[in-house]
Amino acid sequence: MAQPNDFGFGEEAGLLKDSARKFFADNLPVDALHRLVAENPDPERSPELVWREDLWHQMVELGWSMLAVPEQAGGLGMPLVAVAGLVEELGRAAFPCPLLGTLNATYVLAACGEQGRGALEEICGGLSATLALTGPSGSWLPGDTPLAAEGGRLSGTACFVQDAGKVDRILALARAEGGLALYWVDAGADGVTIEADAIVDLTRDQARVTFDGALATCVGSNGLAAVNQALPAIWTLLAADMAGAAEWQLQTTVEYVSTRKQFDHPLGFFQAVKHPLVDVMIMADETRSLVYNAACAYDHEPEKVAQFAHMAKSSASDLAGFASSRSVQYHGGIGFTWECFVHLYFKRQKHSQALWGDGAWHRAQLADILLAPAA
Amino acid sequence: MSESARIDSPEQAEFRQYCRDWLATNKPGEPPVRLPQSALEIMTEPQLHYLQAWQKSAYDAGLVGCDYPEEVGGGGRKDCQRIANQEMIRAQTPFFPNVIGLGMAAPTVFYHAQEALKQRLLPRLFSGEDIWCQGFSEPGAGSDLASVQTFAERKGDKWVINGHKVWTSLAHFAEWMIILLRTDKSHKYDGLSYFVVPIREALGKGVTVRPLIKITGETGFNEVIFEDLEVDDSYRLDELGKGWQVAMTTLLHERGAGELQTPRSGGMKSKATHEVNAAAVMELARNTPRGAATAADDPLLRDRMMQLAIREKAFEQSQRRSRVQALLDHPMRIPLQNKLLASEIAQGMSELALDIEGAAASLYLADPNAPAGGQWPLAYMNTFGMTIAAGTSEVQRNILGERVLGMPKSK
Numbered sequence A: 001m002a003q004p005n006d007f008g009f010g011e012e013a014g015l016l017k018d019s020a021r022k023f024f025a026d027n028l029p030v031d032a033l034h035r036l037v038a039e040n041p042d043p044e045r046s047p048e049l050v051w052r053e054d055l056w057h058q059m060v061e062l063g064w065s066m067l068a069v070p071e072q073a074g075g076l077g078m079p080l081v082a083v084a085g086l087v088e089e090l091g092r093a094a095f096p097c098p099l100l101g102t103l104n105a106t107y108v109l110a111a112c113g114e115q116g117r118g119a120l121e122e123i124c125g126g127l128s129a130t131l132a133l134t135g136p137s138g139s140w141l142p143g144d145t146p147l148a149a150e151g152g153r154l155s156g157t158a159c160f161v162q163d164a165g166k167v168d169r170i171l172a173l174a175r176a177e178g179g180l181a182l183y184w185v186d187a188g189a190d191g192v193t194i195e196a197d198a199i200v201d202l203t204r205d206q207a208r209v210t211f212d213g214a215l216a217t218c219v220g221s222n223g224l225a226a227v228n229q230a231l232p233a234i235w236t237l238l239a240a241d242m243a244g245a246a247e248w249q250l251q252t253t254v255e256y257v258s259t260r261k262q263f264d265h266p267l268g269f270f271q272a273v274k275h276p277l278v279d280v281m282i283m284a285d286e287t288r289s290l291v292y293n294a295a296c297a298y299d300h301e302p303e304k305v306a307q308f309a310h311m312a313k314s315s316a317s318d319l320a321g322f323a324s325s326r327s328v329q330y331h332g333g334i335g336f337t338w339e340c341f342v343h344l345y346f347k348r349q350k351h352s353q354a355l356w357g358d359g360a361w362h363r364a365q366l367a368d369i370l371l372a373p374a375a
Numbered sequence B: 001m002s003e004s005a006r007i008d009s010p011e012q013a014e015f016r017q018y019c020r021d022w023l024a025t026n027k028p029g030e031p032p033v034r035l036p037q038s039a040l041e042i043m044t045e046p047q048l049h050y051l052q053a054w055q056k057s058a059y060d061a062g063l064v065g066c067d068y069p070e071e072v073g074g075g076g077r078k079d080c081q082r083i084a085n086q087e088m089i090r091a092q093t094p095f096f097p098n099v100i101g102l103g104m105a106a107p108t109v110f111y112h113a114q115e116a117l118k119q120r121l122l123p124r125l126f127s128g129e130d131i132w133c134q135g136f137s138e139p140g141a142g143s144d145l146a147s148v149q150t151f152a153e154r155k156g157d158k159w160v161i162n163g164h165k166v167w168t169s170l171a172h173f174a175e176w177m178i179i180l181l182r183t184d185k186s187h188k189y190d191g192l193s194y195f196v197v198p199i200r201e202a203l204g205k206g207v208t209v210r211p212l213i214k215i216t217g218e219t220g221f222n223e224v225i226f227e228d229l230e231v232d233d234s235y236r237l238d239e240l241g242k243g244w245q246v247a248m249t250t251l252l253h254e255r256g257a258g259e260l261q262t263p264r265s266g267g268m269k270s271k272a273t274h275e276v277n278a279a280a281v282m283e284l285a286r287n288t289p290r291g292a293a294t295a296a297d298d299p300l301l302r303d304r305m306m307q308l309a310i311r312e313k314a315f316e317q318s319q320r321r322s323r324v325q326a327l328l329d330h331p332m333r334i335p336l337q338n339k340l341l342a343s344e345i346a347q348g349m350s351e352l353a354l355d356i357e358g359a360a361a362s363l364y365l366a367d368p369n370a371p372a373g374g375q376w377p378l379a380y381m382n383t384f385g386m387t388i389a390a391g392t393s394e395v396q397r398n399i400l401g402e403r404v405l406g407m408p409k410s411k
């Protein structure tokens, strides 16, 4: 299949991206974000859930949580490039909300065919969701799920479940009689225990979710195929978030080094500062280009999408590490403080770096594709 | 690959098919001699003549200068050079010899010369019959290009040139030179003017070309001495004192950031040629034994190969994104990265190839046991030409930091 030259990023996608940028900037600029999530610096603080649920409801009203739901299931059926545009803005704002989890669940459900229809309709009805399929080792491979299902009841403990404290539903991958299957569970149901992790990132929440015979609806009998089909979208969207966050780190640091003076010059005059910031820009551009290529492939060149999405997430993870380190370093002492906003993004990026596979993992997967012995 | 899989406009689609059909029957045969890795190292007449014949036939078929107007010898098409380039690369044709002409002189002449001069110069430039060279750098003017001292003194409607240019690629075959000259010693930038000079006809009569030997042992660049060479004022481009602005047009295109797409072919696979790309490095790894397995099974080498394959794909996709307005911030942000990225990715790839070869990377061109004919050590050394020429990588990072990110100017 052929990809359109412009990534299929049309006028509608442009408008969506612009309005998302404005929405986040108007409603939760970085100083407000900092007041919201960074009130308590205690390194030993217990996990707290701080987010603007009212803004999330506005996002739902705007239709953003059902963007990726196919039209047949009552959603907007937007292409992944358009969704990636929105998520890039979400990352730029480091906005705390369960959008990524809901989108991730959407792509998995959409790959379940008729069986996933009911759950998708709930998403269109405004419910949020997240995926649970990772065990204590932190493996993101579907085959390593720690959960099991028997007679419509789930058991086991899933780790590193994103935004678990914010969501209405959990989409769990579990070992069942016929292989891996997907289950749709009410996050507040009996037999579901959500224990929040104490995490570094202030803009997300994460939890261990224990299922103890929780009642669950099977929404996909071929869970392995559905998750594998959706994974490239999941990697691509996270990479889009990271590209947006890196752009904030870049612009903020450039602004700082252009104003702060030492040795009679703004810091950016010195090439030891200027050149690495150029390298951050270059890496950010690489990631963005790879994100839109992978996103376009999801809808137009599915035979290549896994390959392209591995590239995007690998690039994003390396970018996140480098942009984060440079943003703190070039702010000097102030960059090392709790009051300087760069730490919000530093922490979000470090969290994202390993989430759904770090750069080395994605390159290892990519190598298996590109260096496979000739057939 | 996926670049050509994308959707074309009707004109582009028709032109693509035409290129494909033409190349299917007219792609040149095996070169009679080993070709250099790029046009900048053409050393002998047989190399030059083989490559010139190829450029001429591609021009006659309409694959060179496609986007220039017909009056100046172009094809009068819109955004089609890209298509021709993709098809030539896909067909694995040899590269063009007149790279300075196509990439730098043509856009500069097109934007800044009088109509009659354009009509005279451009057709023979496109066809490759006239090879061009670029006389910018001097012993005292490298990264700080505006400090050129080669002087042109006015004498009626003539100019008399004296001075010394260095690193002048292809001057040994060139008919014409684009040249940055000082016409006023009291102003650094506004004292520069830009000319085209017919150097071949002046050899031994005011112009001396001496080859310089490169780190690889190859020749390809030269020093060029001017002693009282008289040049007509009609060879001046744009106004007196506007040389720096004209030079910016040249440099923008040289760095792959200009409006007009440079005609480009290449990718020929034969015993006489060599290409630097991720596919070639991966093939080398598959064919290089490592213990009981191959270098392609070594996890560290696999990781490095993937890093470069990813950057290569990102570079291709950034070209694509640079044409999608809604996905850009600063209009020059991607174009000004082109030269830096192309050269540094190529350097990383050939460096990795040497690590894959291991001890065998010690073997050079004349060694019968050298893997890939000893081309990888040659390629690695030649990539430093790329990271130094056309504004070094350090200068590119200054430009990006200052012009795109707006950081204060370094001295």
Ligand SMILES: Cc1cc2nc3c(=O)[nH]c(=O)nc-3n(C[C@H](O)[C@H](O)[C@H](O)COP(=O)(O)OP(=O)(O)OC[C@H]3O[C@@H](n4cnc5c(N)ncnc54)[C@H](O)[C@@H]3O)c2cc1C
Pocket (backbone or CB within 6 Å): A271, B040, B133, B134, B135, B136, B137, B138, B141, B142, B143, B144, B166, B167, B168, B169, B170, B221, B384, B385, B386, B388, B389, B390, B391, B392, B393, B394, B395, B398, B410, B411
């Ligand atoms: C293969 C090849 C082909 C060439 N072909 C041509 C040609 O056809 N025509 C032509 O006119 N020229 C040509 N050149 C010359 C080329 O443009 C110059 O070599 C280049 O601009 C660098 O100038 P320089 O050699 O004087 O190095 P210098 O300017 O002396 O630089 C030396 C080192 O110092 C660094 N440096 C210099 N200034 C700064 C700064 N402000 N900040 C940080 N670092 C700095 C440089 O990056 C470099 O690493 C060619 C060069 C090569 C290698």
